[in-house]
Amino acid sequence: MRPLAQSETFMTVAAPLAVGVLAVALWEIACRSFNVPVFLFPKPSDIAATLASDWPTLLAALGMTLRIALQAFFAAIVIGTLIAFLFVQSRAIEMSFFPYAVLLQVTPIVAIAPLIIILVKNTQVALTVCATVVALFPIISNTTLGLRSVDPGLVNLFRMSRAGRMQTLWRLRIPSALPYFFGGLRISSGLALIGAVVAEFVAGTGGRSAGLAYEILQSGFQLDIPRMFAALFLITLAGVGLFTVMVGLSKLALGAWHESEVGADA
């Protein structure tokens, strides 16, 4: 049914967009009609103006934060996947080490960040380490779960075909784990960004690296509220961007076969 499909597209794209535009318009109108001072709550137009005028500095800051988040994200993927492979080798290994992985997850990053920043001399590296710690756990737990979630019938089939360990890994375990792995990536990419921003906050103005969190802190000190909002806007944009990329990647990898990516056309 064509009209339904069209309205489906409308619902997923146009409707949220309309809500956003309406909210921004209301915000602008409210600020103007109540004469809210800029240093209390800036109008969207003020924020846009700041974005336009401070573009070079803000873009550099965005680049810095994104770089740390991405470095941490990739480190988390590599380390997390390796740990997951180690865990599925034997229950004993998993039982002995999993509680420590949980420890990593439940300790607030703000609490460990100062320690890491003291221990690691290079600020950049210290920030990356902090963000990695935050992003690591979903990859470990999801990939481990995925590598274990193999159809027992297929395991029997592989055994009867006398498949080797490596054949079973490549042709059975890894493909079975992919949906879980991509689920982990979605969560982890957002966490890497959060980790990077939190770490920058803790590192404060001490470092020379001027990420978006640093811009927010600076703007706070200078009561430059529009700039604060502009930086916040860029962080949100980066998060949405990362998430969208992950959704796209997962569609690319699983689109042909996995239930989560198969649309109503099936």
Added chain:
Amino acid sequence: MLAPNTALSAEADKRAGAGAPVVEILSADKVFPDGTRALAAIDLTVASNEFLTLIGPSGCGKSTLLKLIANLLEPTEGRILWWSGGFHKVGTRGRSIAFVFQDPTLMPWARVETNVRLPLDLARMSAAQSRRRVADALSRVGLEGFARHYPRQLSGGMKMRVSIARSLVVEPNLLLMDEPFGALDEFTRNRLDADLVRLWWERKLTTVFVTHSIYEAVFLSTRVIIMGAQPGRICKVMAIDEPHPRDESFRNSPRFAEHCRALSALLTEVSVEQMRS
């Protein structure tokens, strides 16, 4: 599942003619680690070219027995001999045994052709040779046009056909099937049964089949083994002495109904005996 000498030993089996033993089970017991006695004193010889069906109430160890034959489980007591070209072999190495599970058990991420080719890929067969075998197996189950499809695009019956095609590519000298059509509707099941019995006839397969259905057992088998539970054991054996290849006309014949009645009576007898003991 596929060793270099498989084709040769399959040939030898066929030359040895119908009736030569393919698998011999000698007073096998199976006790699971939790103490459940799944099978007791099983003596059974599967003969070449026969269609042997295991039937019985739930928990009578039909599937366990099938797994012993497949060497997926080991007997607690007793021995299993796999014969090949007049020599028995310890273990299934060098034998080609194919197993069709209750579920289609397909890899959802792989296309139909890749799923069917899997046993050959795992045995590292050359691409040219496996391509020919995959095409042949797909045409035998009537899925020529579906090689590039993904499992999710197929109906339940078609998935089961893919599973059967995958078992045929290894050119098995023993085909084991564990209630393969149990989850399908009756129409689809009847059609697949008819196709299966034709395949079995054309390719001179040796088949051990597990089912709950009396009609299915009578339609397919040359010999039916009736099993009882607690512990799982062989209670009765019934031969279905009807000409092959069988088709829908056999299903509608009075002889078919007679066999069904006889088998049903035997099953009732077994369950009554069990109630009494």
